[in-house]
Amino acid sequence: xxxxxxxxxxxxxxxxxxxxxxxxxxxxxxxxxxxxxxxxxxxxxxxxxxxxxxxxxxxxxxxxxxxxxxxxxxxxxxxxxxxxxxxxxxxxxxxxxxxxxxxxxxxxxxxx
Amino acid sequence: xxxxxxxxxxxxxxxxxxxxxxxxxxxxxxxxxxxxxxxxxxxxxxxxxxxxxxxxxxxxxxxxxxxxxxxxxxxxxxxxxxxxxxxxxxxxxxxxxxxxxxxxxxxxxxxxxxx
Numbered sequence: 001x002x003x004x005x006x007x008x009x010x011x012x013x014x015x016x017x018x019x020x021x022x023x024x025x026x027x028x029x030x031x032x033x034x035x036x037x038x039x040x041x042x043x044x045x046x047x048x049x050x051x052x053x054x055x056x057x058x059x060x061x062x063x064x065x066x067x068x069x070x071x072x073x074x075x076x077x078x079x080x081x082x083x084x085x086x087x088x089x090x091x092x093x094x095x096x097x098x099x100x101x102x103x104x105x106x107x108x109x110x111x112x
Numbered sequence: 113x114x115x116x117x118x119x120x121x122x123x124x125x126x127x128x129x130x131x132x133x134x135x136x137x138x139x140x141x142x143x144x145x146x147x148x149x150x151x152x153x154x155x156x157x158x159x160x161x162x163x164x165x166x167x168x169x170x171x172x173x174x175x176x177x178x179x180x181x182x183x184x185x186x187x188x189x190x191x192x193x194x195x196x197x198x199x200x201x202x203x204x205x206x207x208x209x210x211x212x213x214x215x216x217x218x219x220x221x222x223x224x225x226x227x
């Protein structure tokens with residue numbers, strides 16, 4: 001069964017450094033999403049992306065965050081200057097039109 | 113009031129029991145209702161999804177939506193130890209009518225099914 005793939009599974013970064021989280025969505029999907037889950041808290045929406053544009057973003061998704069689909073298969077989340085509070089699990093999801101989202105297994109981001 | 117509320121449990125049941133998991137929500141714009149299962153150190157795995165009010169059955173799982181009372185339920189029949197996981201309800205509003213749009217997750221209910 002097709003699946004969403006995320007790399008790396010665990011990323012450790014110094015505070016203030018830039019980090020790029022990578023996702024390969026399911027190949028024929030058109031809608032792409034990033035969510036995060038801080039330890040012990042609920043999964044929170046960050047951003048949705050369709051047709052090479054951001055469709056919707058949350059208050060969390062401020063100027064330090066950006067997303068990109070650099071080629072036909074990858075979808076990335078960049079955090080420009082990481083803070084301690086960015087430590088979380090980051091999940092990528094993808095979907096077809098009028099279909100529910102399928103999630104990857106996440107990248108655990110640890111900021112030191 | 114939180115947009116989506118879900119009792120975090122934990123809920124512990126014996127194997128074979130019927131499990132009832134519930135969520136309430138406040139946003140009447142929600143049209144699509146998903147249930148995800150999340151195992152430890154894994155991403156949310158889609159279990160069931162329904163549109164608007166009504167019931168949907170898939171094997172041992174039944175999802176119910178009552179939009180009039182803004183209440184979502186997931187029933188698991190003949191529960192198995194492999195059902196032990198966190199269950200997340202996730203309604204969506206279908207923003208723009210082109211996709212389900214962003215999901216608003218509940219806190220998740222931790223379920224343990226013991227042999």
